[in-house]
Amino acid sequence: MQYLEQIKSVQNWLPFEKILDKGIIKMKDSSYIKVLSISPINYVLKSTLEKEAILNSYKNIFKSCNFNLQIFIQSKKEDLTNHIKAIKEKNLYPEINEKYISYITNFIKNKKSSNKKFFLIIKNSPSEENETVIIQNLENNYLKLKDLFGRCGNLVSEYTEEDNLIEILFSLFNSEKI
Numbered sequence: 209m210q211y212l213e214q215i216k217s218v219q220n221w222l223p224f225e226k227i228l229d230k231g232i233i234k235m236k237d238s239s240y241i242k243v244l245s246i247s248p249i250n251y252v253l254k255s256t257l258e259k260e261a262i263l264n265s266y267k268n269i270f271k272s273c274n275f276n277l278q279i280f281i282q283s284k285k286e287d288l289t290n291h292i293k294a295i296k297e298k299n300l301y302p303e304i305n306e307k308y309i310s311y312i313t314n315f316i317k318n319k320k321s322s323n324k325k326f327f328l329i330i331k332n333s334p335s336e337e338n339e340t341v342i343i344q345n346l347e348n349n350y351l352k353l354k355d356l357f358g359r360c361g362n363l364v365s366e367y368t369e370e371d372n373l374i375e376i377l378f379s380l381f382n383s384e385k386i
Contacts, residue, residue, distance in 0.1 A: 223235055223236055223237070227373055227374075228343070230343070230347065230366070230368055231243060231366050231367040231368040231369075231373055233373065233377075239332055240331070240332045240339075240342050240343070241329055241346075242330050242349075242350055242366065243327055243328075243329055243366075243373060244327060244328040244329070244350060244354075244364050244366055244367065245325070245326070245364070245365050245367060246326045246327065246357060246362050246363070247362055247363040247364075249361040249362055262361070265356075265360040266360060268356070269356045269357065269360070272356065273353075275330060275331070275333060275345075275349050276330065276331035276332075276333070277328060277329070277330055277331075277353075278328070278329040278330075278331075279326070279328060279329075280326075280327040280328075280329055281324055281325070281326055281327075282324065282325040282326075282327065283323070283324045284323055285323075291312070292309055292312060295308065295309060296309070328353060328364065330346060332345060333345070350364075
């Protein structure tokens with residue numbers, strides 16, 4: 209009987225308590241976080257002047273954020289089996305197709321093909337006490353980030369669906385499974 213009492217569930221060590229409306233997560237330490245998705249820009253294709261303007265905009269973003277902000281990058285190996293299957297089915301140029309499929313296969317083996325997703329995680333300030341005020345401040349911070357990153361060419365969107373948030377949280381704790 210003592211052995212059964214010592215067994216703890218996974219929920220006991222997870223740092224979050226519950227997912228609220230508008231994609232806000234209540235943590236066990238009574239703090240709150242909001243997960244945002246950010247679409248990257250292709251910085252390499254920008255001119256020197258544009259690159260300088262973008263870097264200055266990013267610098268201004270981080271100077272003006274007076275709240276906790278984390279950047280989370282999720283990288284997972286790309287599954288190109290459907291792409292290879294589609295090439296084989298079309299079979300338009302057999303010699304070229306075989307070379308291309310060989311190239312893709314080697315590319316995958318060397319793990320050079322990956323899909324990256326970028327997230328911003330904002331957290332409430334520890335001085336806030338009322339949940340309504342905390343949620344409103346997180347929403348205001350989201351709108352501020354959306355505007356600031358928009359000036360750099362990035363699109364920022366909030367995760368409001370519980371399933372999407374669970375998938376992100378799962379990926380944080382199971383990086384080998386994705």
